[in-house]
Every structure is written in structure tokens, then in C-alpha cells.
Amino acid sequence: MFAVSTMFGMAVASLALVPVFLALFTDLISGLGIAFIGVAMAIFLAGIGSSVGVGVAGEAAAGVVAEEPERFGRVLLLQALPGTQGVYGFIAGFLALQQINAIGAAMTIAQGRLFLFACAPVAIACLVSGVYQGRVSVAAMQIVAKKPEESGKALILPALVEFYAVLGLLGTILLLQAIG
Amino acid sequence: MTSWAGCPQGGPGGPEGDAGGPQTAGRDGFEYAFFVARIRVLETRLLTRNHLLRMVDAPDAETAFRMLGETEYGPAVAAAGTAADYEIALAAELGRVFGIIRAASPEPELPELLGVAYDWQNLKTALKASLTGRPIDGRFLIAAGNLDRALFFAVASGADGSLPSPYRETAARARAVYAASHDPQQVDVVVDGARFAAIIEIARSTGFELIGTLAAASADLINLRTVMRIRLLRASPDLLRQALLPGGTIPAARVASMVTGELDEIAGAASSLPYREVVSGGVNGFRQSGSLALLEKLIDDYLMGLVRDARYVALGPEPVIAYLMAKEAEIKNLRIIFTGKLNRLPEGTIRERLRETYA
Numbered sequence: 001m002f003a004v005s006t007m008f009g010m011a012v013a014s015l016a017l018v019p020v021f022l023a024l025f026t027d028l029i030s031g032l033g034i035a036f037i038g039v040a041m042a043i044f045l046a047g048i049g050s051s052v053g054v055g056v057a058g059e060a061a062a063g064v065v066a067e068e069p070e071r072f073g074r075v076l077l078l079q080a081l082p083g084t085q086g087v088y089g090f091i092a093g094f095l096a097l098q099q100i101n102a103i104g105a106a107m108t109i110a111q112g113r114l115f116l117f118a119c120a121p122v123a124i125a126c127l128v129s130g131v132y133q134g135r136v137s138v139a140a141m142q143i144v145a146k147k148p149e150e151s152g153k154a155l156i157l158p159a160l161v162e163f164y165a166v167l168g169l170l171g172t173i174l175l176l177q178a179i180g
Numbered sequence: 181m182t183s184w185a186g187c188p189q190g191g192p193g194g195p196e197g198d199a200g201g202p203q204t205a206g207r208d209g210f211e212y213a214f215f216v217a218r219i220r221v222l223e224t225r226l227l228t229r230n231h232l233l234r235m236v237d238a239p240d241a242e243t244a245f246r247m248l249g250e251t252e253y254g255p256a257v258a259a260a261g262t263a264a265d266y267e268i269a270l271a272a273e274l275g276r277v278f279g280i281i282r283a284a285s286p287e288p289e290l291p292e293l294l295g296v297a298y299d300w301q302n303l304k305t306a307l308k309a310s311l312t313g314r315p316i317d318g319r320f321l322i323a324a325g326n327l328d329r330a331l332f333f334a335v336a337s338g339a340d341g342s343l344p345s346p347y348r349e350t351a352a353r354a355r356a357v358y359a360a361s362h363d364p365q366q367v368d369v370v371v372d373g374a375r376f377a378a379i380i381e382i383a384r385s386t387g388f389e390l391i392g393t394l395a396a397a398s399a400d401l402i403n404l405r406t407v408m409r410i411r412l413l414r415a416s417p418d419l420l421r422q423a424l425l426p427g428g429t430i431p432a433a434r435v436a437s438m439v440t441g442e443l444d445e446i447a448g449a450a451s452s453l454p455y456r457e458v459v460s461g462g463v464n465g466f467r468q469s470g471s472l473a474l475l476e477k478l479i480d481d482y483l484m485g486l487v488r489d490a491r492y493v494a495l496g497p498e499p500v501i502a503y504l505m506a507k508e509a510e511i512k513n514l515r516i517i518f519t520g521k522l523n524r525l526p527e528g529t530i531r532e533r534l535r536e537t538y539a
Contacts, residue, residue, distance in 0.1 A: 056213045063217030138213045139494035145220035 034112030035100045038119035039093045042172065045123040046089020049130025053082025057137035064145045074144050074151045081158045082133040085126035088169040092122040096176055111179070118175035125168025133161040209495030211286035216499045218284060223503060225252045227510050229537050232517065236530050241521035245269075248514065266518040268319045270511045274298075277507050278324030281500060289386040290497050294504055296382060298325035300375035303347055306335035307367055311358045350374040357422075369423045372402075380427040390498055394486075397455070399428035401479050404446060404459055407438045408472055429453065443467060458482045473533065480535045484509055488538060506538030513537070 029037075061075035096119055103111065136158040143154035209216075231251065238244035241263035249257035253273050260269035278298070282291040302321045309316040316336040321329045331343055340351040354370040376399055383391040406423045409415075417439045424432055430449055438446050443463055450459035462475025483505075490502035513534050520530035 056210050059210075059213035060217040063214040063219075064221060066214075066218055067221035135495065138217070141217050142220040142494060145217050146224055 029112075031107035031109045031112030032100070032105060034109065035096070035107060035115035038112075038116035039096050039100070041116075041123045042089045042096065042119040043093040044089075046092075046126030046130065047086045049089075049127040050083050050086030051130075053085070053130040053132075053134025053137065054079060056134040057082055057141070060138040060141040064141055068145070068148075071144055071148060074148070074154075075141050077155060078137045078140050078144070078158060081137055081155075081162065082130050084162060085130035085133070085165045088165055089122055089126050092119060092169055092172040092176075095173065099176060099179065114179050115176075118172055118179060121171035121175070122168045125171070126165050129161050129165040129168070133158050133165075136161055209493075209497070212495050212497060212500070215284045215286060216493075216495060218280075219499050219503045222280070223506070223538075226506055226538060227251060227513075229534075232513055232534060232537070233531065235514075235517050236520075236527050236534070238521070241266075241518060244517060244521050263518060263522065266514070266522075268317075270514060271320060271322050274507065274511060275323030277504070278322075281504060285500065287497070290388065290500065292326055293379070293382050293386060293388060293391060294501070295324055295326045296379055297375060298322045299327045299347070300371055300378070301325075302327070302329065302332045303335065303343075303351065304368065304371045306332040307351060307354050307371065308364055309336040310338055311355065311367065312364065346374065346378060366422065369419075373423075373425055376425045376427055388497060390501060394483075396427045396429065398483070399425040400430050400450075400453070401455060401458070403428055403430065403435050404438075404450065405462075405472065405475060405479065407435060407446060408462070408466060408475060410439055412466070412470070412472060455479075455482055477533065477535060480509065480512070484536045484538060502538065509535055509538060 057079040061079045064075050065072050096115055100115060140154035140157050144151050235244040235247050238247060245263035256269040256272035259272050285291050302325055305320055306316060321332055334342060335351060340348050350371060354367045357366045357370055379395045383395060402425055410420055420436060420439050424435060434449055447460040447463045450456045458478045461478050465474030466472060487502045487505045490498040493499055516533050517530060
């Protein structure tokens with residue numbers, strides 16, 4: 001199940017864990033620094049998920065359009081679906097950043113860790129769901145290719161994966177509220 | 181012009197086999213996203229059973245040929261001109277389809293592997309032309325192989341020197357066998373055996389498990405068919421030794437013993453294999469009618485059933501392989517229709533012989 005692209009994503013993600021561990025178990029980084037790591041992870045891990053998903057879905061879209069150019073509109077929608085994860089990550093990062101700015105340089109290491117944990121749900125859920133939504137989009141495009149009259153059903157299948165990205169975003173928002 | 185893995189293609193695992201998932205670890209098929217989506221569109225242009233039946237019901241071969249010209253076979257039909265030249269149209273269409281596969285495949289190994297069968301097919305056509313002294317019509321050479329067709333023109337005029345070594349050695353062996361027996365069928369035997377060995381070898385080295393296992397199982401089914409043929413023709417069991425294809429799951433000694441043993445033994449040998457029903461049905465058909473037509477149809481239908489599982493694979497090489505096999509099955513059906521029409525066979529007979537379609 002691991003494509004080169006997925007493996008690349010995982011490799012980047014694990015690289016990101018180095019400063020996280022550094023931040024969690026040493027006092028080398030300030031509270032503000034730890035919180036920033038959380039924000040950055042929310043944005044770039046979700047971005048990786050979306051890039052992989054939109055990328056593979058785009059390839060499939062091109063395959064359909066190469067033979068049937070008039071189906072461009074239908075496949076465009078399917079390609080766009082895995083793109084939302086990146087947006088969710090950005091929204092979560094933006095919300096966290098507003099709270100972080102309110103505390104400013106006074107942030108303790110303990111507070112910084114809370115922000116880091118609060119950003120984790122959206123980052124991880126969007127990374128994984130973006131990749132898998134891309135896969136389902138590819139399969140759904142094959143429905144558009146083979147039975148264009150069933151395009152509506154084809155849209156529902158990848159949309160279900162979206163749910164878990166939304167839950168990740170909600171989780172992050174709730175945690176941020178809990179920090180207060 | 182037969183398919184890539186021999187006359188019919190075989191499957192090992194039955195519908196429960198591994199055709200439903202990614203074939204090899206470490207390959208999740210993302211690189212196939214473009215190609216498979218395109219294949220799905222192309223599949224909608226395959227001829228349906230209704231298309232074929234309408235052609236069967238056409239008043240004559242020319243009308244049927246014109247009907248074929250209204251499908252995606254249009255350019256191929258136009259190139260051939262008349263129904264009598266239907267083989268040229270079919271070869272042209274196969275060349276066109278293979279051109280798409282070669283251009284769009286994300287892994288160059290896949291068209292190379294699929295094209296190997298056509299190289300062997302072309303070698304067979306050229307060798308036969310050379311041995312029987314008939315001139316070769318270039319349009320019968322399939323433009324889908326990996327080797328330049330000019331090489332095969334050279335073979336047809338007796339010069340094998342520029343062929344790659346496995347082909348050159350096989351050509352030399354086939355020429356020697358023909359010199360001794362003057363039987364063109366023996367040339368088929370030699371070339372088919374070499375083709376199977378080559379396909380299984382390449383499948384193994386490139387990791388396309390599906391192709392390797394398909395080829396291995398068709399070896400079994402073709403071996404069983406050969407046994408039945410030898411029994412039918414009451415030919416010498418020695419012929420089997422030369423005709424046995426390598427790479428099957430039934431041991432060669434067991435196959436050899438079937439030529440002289442009871443008919444039930446043949447069905448028994450396949451009893452633990454997924455295609456046991458094909459074999460027992462074919463043996464029963466043979467017992468009742470004395471003909472192998474039913475066995476051959478059951479083999480083809482069984483293999484097409486296996487290939488249909490690729491409909492559920494969204495990413496990976498399976499849909500590509502399935503599309504090519506579907507196209508070959510379609511071409512086989514068209515050949516059945518046109519030979520029948522040109523020979524004025526009754527429509528019912530042609531209809532009976534039609535194979536299942538993929539669509």
C-alpha cells in the first residue's frame with residue numbers, strides 16, 4: 001500500500017518528529033518555539049496529504065480527459081476533493097497562531113507543549129486522509145470514465161473520506177479552546 | 181495471431197486469486213492513475229455481445245465488415261478494404277491498441293512483457309512463410325512486438341542472423357524439426373514452447389506476478405488440450421513430449437500418462453485445481469460429441485472470467501492487462517464471425533462458438 005509518494009510523505013513526517021522530540025524532552029526550545037512547531041506541522045503535514053491526493057487524482061483526471069475532454073467538469077470536482085485537507089491544516093494553524101500571539105513571549109514550555117498536542121489531530125488526520133481520499137477519487141474517476149451517467153454516485157464515495165479530515169480539524173479546534 | 185500468453189491465457193487462483201489487489205509488495209499503483217482512467221474510457225468502446233450478434237445476423241460477410249467499420253475498428257476496416265482481408269484489419273487494430281499501451285504505460289517493462297508474445301507470433305508467421313516457400317505479406321506481421329518487423333522479413337527469406345539469441349536458437353531448432361518432419365504444426369510446437377518459457381522468465385524477473393501465474397496456468401490448460409488432441413487424432417504419444425509446455429503446475433510425467441490412460445484420469449488430474457470444472461466439462465463434451473470445441477470455449481470463457489476481476493482494481497497494471505486480453509478476445513470473436521460468414525456457416529453455429537466478452 002505504500003507508494004513512493006506516500007513513503008516520501010512519511011519520511012518527511014518522521015523528520016518533523018526530530019524537533020518535536022527535542023521540544024518535548026529537552027528545554028532547548030522555548031515555549032513559543034514548541035507552539036510554532038505545532039502550527040507548522042498542522043500546515044505542512046496536511047499540505048503533504050493534499051498534494052499527494054490531488055496529485056494522483058489529477059493524473060487520473062488527465063487520463064479521462066485525454067479520451068473524453070467533455071468530462072473535464074466532472075473529474076475536476078473529484079480532483080479538488082482531496083485538496084480540502086491542506087485548507088483544514090491551514091485554518092487550524094491560523095487559529096492556533098492567533099491564540100499563541102495573544103500569549104506571546106510569556107508562553108511557558110508547558111503551554112507550548114499543549115499547543116503542539118492540540119495541532120496533532122488535524123496534522124495527522126489530514127496527512128493520512130488526503131492520501132486515501134486521493135485513491136478513492138482515482139477509483140471514482142473510473143466510474144466517470146466508464147459510466148458518466150453515474151457521476152453523482154462517484155462523488156459521494158471520496159466525500160465520505162472527508163469526514164475524518166473534518167473530525168481532525170474539529171479535534172484541533174476543541175483542544176485549542178480547552179487551552180483557553 | 182494469438183494472444184500474448186499462448187492461445188488462451190490461464191489463471192491459477194480462480195476468482196479468489198490475487199487479481200483483486202496490488203500484485204507486489206512495494207507497488208501501490210499510484211503511477212497507474214492516468215493509464216487506468218484512460219483504459220476505463222477505452223473499455224466503453226469494446227464491442228458488446230449485441231454488436232457481435234448483430235454482425236452474426238448480417239446477410240453476408242461484407243455487410244458484417246461494414247458494420248465493424250462503424251465501431252472503433254473504422255480505420256482498420258478502411259485499411260483492409262474487403263471482408264476477405266479481415267485478418268489485416270484485425271492485425272491493424274491490435275497494432276493500434278498496443279501503440280496506446282506502449283505510449284501510456286508508466287512502467288516500460290509492461291508493454292515489453294506483453295509485446296513478447298507478438299514477437300514470437302511474428303517469428304512463427306515468418307518461419308512458416310520461409311519453410312513453406314510462400315512470400316510473406318507484411319500486413320500479417322503484428323505491429324505490436326518489441327522487435328522491428330524488418331527482422332522477421334529477413335527470417336522469411338531465410339536469414340535469422342540478426343535476431344536476438346533466444347529467437348535465433350528457436351528458429352534454428354524449428355528449421356531442424358521441419359527439415360526432419362515437414363510438418364508445419366511441429367514448428368508451432370517448438371515456437372510455442374519457447375514463447376512460454378520466455379514469458380514466464382520475463383514475468384519472474386520483472387515482478388508482474390499476475391502475468392507469470394496466468395502464463396503458468398495456461399500452460400496446464402493447453403497441455404491438457406494437447407493431450408485431448410493427441411487422443412482425438414490418435415497420434416503418437418511422442419508428439420506430446422515435444423508439445424508439452426513448460427511452467428505448468430501438473431507434473432510433466434502425469435500429463436504424459438494421460439495420453440494412454442482413462443479419460444476420467446484427465447479430469448482427476450485437475451480435480452484440485454481451480455479450473456477443474458473447465459476440464460471435466462470439456463472432457464464430458466469430448467465424450468459426447470467427439471470434438472474439442474466445448475473444451476476450447478470453456479477454457480477461453482474461464483480465463484475471461486478471471487480477467488473480469490480486474491474490473492475492481494483501481495490502481496495497478498491489472499486493468500491494462502485485462503483490457504489487452506479483452507481486445508484479443510474480441511479479435512478472436514471477430515475471427516470466428518468472419519471465418520464463419522466467409523464460409524457461409526449457419527448463424528446458429530457461429531453464435532455457439534462465440535466466446536464471452538469482457539464488457
